[in-house]
Amino acid sequence: MATLVSHPDEVRVISKRFGQGATDIDRYLQLDGYKAVQKALAMQPDAIINEVKNSGLRGRGGAGFSTGMKWSFVPKQSAKPKYVLCNGDESEPGTCKDRLIFEHDPHSVIEGVMIAALAVGSHTGYIYIRGEYRYLSVIMQKAIKDAYAKGFLGKNIFGGGYDLDIYWHGGAGAYEVGEESALMESLEGKRGIPRIRPPFPAVVGLWGGPTVINNAETLAAVPHIVLGGADWYAKLGTPKNGGTRLFCLAGNLNKPGVYELPMGYNLKKMIYEVGGGIPHGRSLKAVVPGGSSTPVLLPEEIDISMDFDSVAKAGSMLGSGGVVVLDDTACVVKFALRTMKFYRHESCGWCIPCREGTDWLEKTLTRFHAGAGTKKDIDNIYYLAENMLGKTFCPLGDAAAMPTMAFVKKFRKEFEDHLEGKPCPFEPQSSVEQLPLLA
């Protein structure tokens, strides 16, 4: 349903079957489908893990942790069953890539889960899809059913003597469930409240059993790595950042869309060439490089390589691949407010710094944007955000704090322009509309 785009600089690995009818299992088989899992069946589990380690594949959900390394933390022997859990609760504002994978290539996710299961010695996998993506849940349910009908899942898969079941699971609207421990709680039929770590899910996860949790895009890359080899995949990207990733270009761009580009692609080029630049002859004001939780970058900071390490060096994060571009007509205070409104809405309330911090920050930013801010508020906003950092069970508190601190630090002048009853310089009307709410 979502429109597909293309650019000559794209390197299509994960997206190579997009638009090819690969939701149909026979078509998927024609397009090299389920070859990788058969290859993996003949490999030793450690060999699979090493292959994924050497490929330089890092978690596409946002943390960027080495996938192979994560798998290696699962104990070989376990009294409790081991599980593989695919995280398809895509909800980070700016991110819309897993949706395309589920829509166009659901079997690649199934195959990725299968290979992960073989690597860690698990016999059960779950594919969790957010509740809003109902049509994708329908596609996935059919894909799983078709895989069972062919004998690819269930008892003795591909006649290799290995039993493996994979099931779908659906959410019902919650950003926080995208966090791995909350995801497990949700799958267990509870509120998505995060768990304290350690123990990490690789040791104590679903129903107490060791659990591997990977993002849908990460798992969709795995069959390509097994089939094409770790060296080939690693070389597509930069050292320590193997392969390609789906970048979701959004905001004030001429050609927004989801593009698959090599890891390490230049951000400036991504905006001006792939994304077609800023429309209406306007200029660039800021870029949120990896979803709403990543600190904003200024125009002079975007000549960087889009890999986990380079973006971290630039003071932000590669995150989930959601690149949101703001032109010079966007109000940063309003943008910060909308971001905070989201985190306040999504905070589960379990940890006080996050529950109270997001609420106070939203209130302060609302008042501030409406023209009732004081100079002291600017430092207060920064201080409130800073005090949420690292003080919560899950990273939702950090996700709200980090961008807020960056907005204040990098756009202090724009905050000051809202002071002393001045209406928002970008849209005086909406400020007036908001003022009565504060009385």
Add this chain to the structure above:
Amino acid sequence: MRFSDEFEARFAEMLTHYPTRRSALVPTLLYAQDEVGFMSDEVVAELAQRLDLTELEVRNVISYYSMLTTKPRGKYNVQVCTNIACMLRGGEELFNHCRKRLGIGHKGTTQDGLFSLEEVECIGACSWAPAVQVNYDFHENLTNGKMEQILDECKKKLND
């Protein structure tokens, strides 16, 4: 209480997917809501009984998930995303347009019970913003004009 055959078949199968019965709860709640319209007392009691939970435990879960509601909604739930990517491309204007056209606000329902309106958080359509979900259907790259057409079509579908 009676759900559709499709619901029952899915529910029975889902119970075989997990080591605990309660694990089927979250997706089951949403499928039940799709049939009944909201999380009625009857649905809560029924699912609690089926999954060996107390009603309180079920309500505790319902209140966490934003798609679940204990109040009836209109036949068409118009969910307008105003989160950052949509906001930059006119999501708020679109939401205000819907407010005026439908004469209701956030989480309101029209008197004829046809439409509900909701300002929602990111629905995963950032590259095709601004976007709206009407029930489960995505509508993307919207303008006020296109939104009018969508609402008109909803009305027409009902009259047919």
